[in-house]
Amino acid sequence: MPGFAGSKKTLALGVLGAALLLWGAGLAWAGGGQAQVKSLAGLLERYDSKRCQECHGEIYEQWSRSHHARSLMGLDGFSFMSKYLRKGPLAVKRPQDATLANFPCAKCHLPQLLTAGDQVAKELAEVIWRDDKAVVGRLNIGCLVCHQDKAVVHHRPEPGVLYGAKALQDHEGDVKTVRRSAFMSSPAFCGQCHGMGPNFEFTPPVQCATLYGSYLHGYVADGGSRTCLDCHMSGKDHTFPPDFSDREGTAKLYRDALPMEVQALPYTFHPRHGQYAPQVVVGVTIRNRAGHRIPDG
Amino acid sequence: MPQCTDSLGPVMVLGPDRKLGIIRDTTLQPFRPKHEKFVIPLKKPCLELTLRVRLYYQLRPGQEILLRQWEKKVPVSRLFANK
Numbered sequence: 001m002p003g004f005a006g007s008k009k010t011l012a013l014g015v016l017g018a019a020l021l022l023w024g025a026g027l028a029w030a031g032g033g034q035a036q037v038k039s040l041a042g043l044l045e046r047y048d049s050k051r052c053q054e055c056h057g058e059i060y061e062q063w064s065r066s067h068h069a070r071s072l073m074g075l076d077g078f079s080f081m082s083k084y085l086r087k088g089p090l091a092v093k094r095p096q097d098a099t100l101a102n103f104p105c106a107k108c109h110l111p112q113l114l115t116a117g118d119q120v121a122k123e124l125a126e127v128i129w130r131d132d133k134a135v136v137g138r139l140n141i142g143c144l145v146c147h148q149d150k151a152v153v154h155h156r157p158e159p160g161v162l163y164g165a166k167a168l169q170d171h172e173g174d175v176k177t178v179r180r181s182a183f184m185s186s187p188a189f190c191g192q193c194h195g196m197g198p199n200f201e202f203t204p205p206v207q208c209a210t211l212y213g214s215y216l217h218g219y220v221a222d223g224g225s226r227t228c229l230d231c232h233m234s235g236k237d238h239t240f241p242p243d244f245s246d247r248e249g250t251a252k253l254y255r256d257a258l259p260m261e262v263q264a265l266p267y268t269f270h271p272r273h274g275q276y277a278p279q280v281v282v283g284v285t286i287r288n289r290a291g292h293r294i295p296d297g
Numbered sequence: 298m299p300q301c302t303d304s305l306g307p308v309m310v311l312g313p314d315r316k317l318g319i320i321r322d323t324t325l326q327p328f329r330p331k332h333e334k335f336v337i338p339l340k341k342p343c344l345e346l347t348l349r350v351r352l353y354y355q356l357r358p359g360q361e362i363l364l365r366q367w368e369k370k371v372p373v374s375r376l377f378a379n380k
Contacts, residue, residue, distance in 0.1 A: 210299060282334070
């Protein structure tokens with residue numbers, strides 16, 4: 001029946017159209033409601049924190065000294081991904097063979113990568129392979145990672161919205177709306193990256209960060225009530241100490257966290273007739289005042 | 298430090314690409330002071346010992362950050378009175 005065939009065709013087109021719409025919306029949801037990034041240059045441009053620097057100069061300066069600002073660089077400018085791409089379960093024969101599957105570390109070290117495509121992973125692998133630290137050093141946990149992508153978990157971040165400690169209606173710059181996110185002051189916010197142990201969603205699983213797990217099960221469980229921000233973001237300090245490059249600052253932080261007592265007892269042990277054992281017994285007690293194990297990792 | 302295996306056997310592994318779980322944890326934990334006693338036997342008579350205790354944080358082998366240093370001179374000549 002011609003009428004029925006026509007309505008079937010219309011229905012099929014309608015279903016196809018709806019499917020395409022949903023697929024496009026899914027892409028748009030990735031990365032704060034914007035279109036998926038297709039190139040490394042696009043990733044760098046979208047997540048460049050310099051656009052925030054003009055108005056938030058002091059915070060930008062603090063952040064630039066933090067490990068968040070160099071999340072793909074280890075101590076002393078070491079590019080740690082180079083080793084894992086060349087040898088081990090995440091290795092590739094050539095950087096062109098890399099996909100997002102070779103970058104589970106990005107879950108915490110560069111979360112914005114996991115919303116991009118495999119092409120971006122290939123380009124990143126090439127940059128790391130040739131040890132281009134000028135580019136690697138620009139990939140980091142910048143403003144938009146915390147204040148947009150990771151800012152809320154009870155719903156997806158809204159497109160074109162930033163999140164912070166308080167709401168603002170007329171925010172200057174590209175993003176006009178700032179909403180308040182209570183989640184950002186919760187330890188779970190930091191725990192998204194500062195981890196609880198194995199990441200079983202990857203094959204093979206990887207395990208790097210266990211600090212949040214230690215906080216929950218070794219500190220809160222024993223009655224602790226301070227949050228990450230109390231110690232690591234006092235006065236909204238965006239350096240998030242410790243900065244391991246600052247040896248003096250790190251030493252001070254660890255000294256505050258680890259009080260130590262030493263007692264020395266010189267005496268002669270006399271276990272039996274005619275046997276004497278002069279000795280000194282040194283007793284050391286170290287307490288941990290931090291909200292998690294030390295060291296961790 | 299937290300000591301991890303790959304969860305396929307009892308051998309400790311290094312690197313986040315291999316670690317899975319923790320087999321032993323010797324770290325300093327919140328609310329759990331760690332006490333250690335070091336017994337230094339004195340084999341030969343002497344007058345005085347200089348005791349030094351250093352606490353340092355090792356970022357990686359060869360890169361240590363000194364946190365605390367404690368030193369005390371302890372007279373020990375009387376411990377050998379019976380010898």
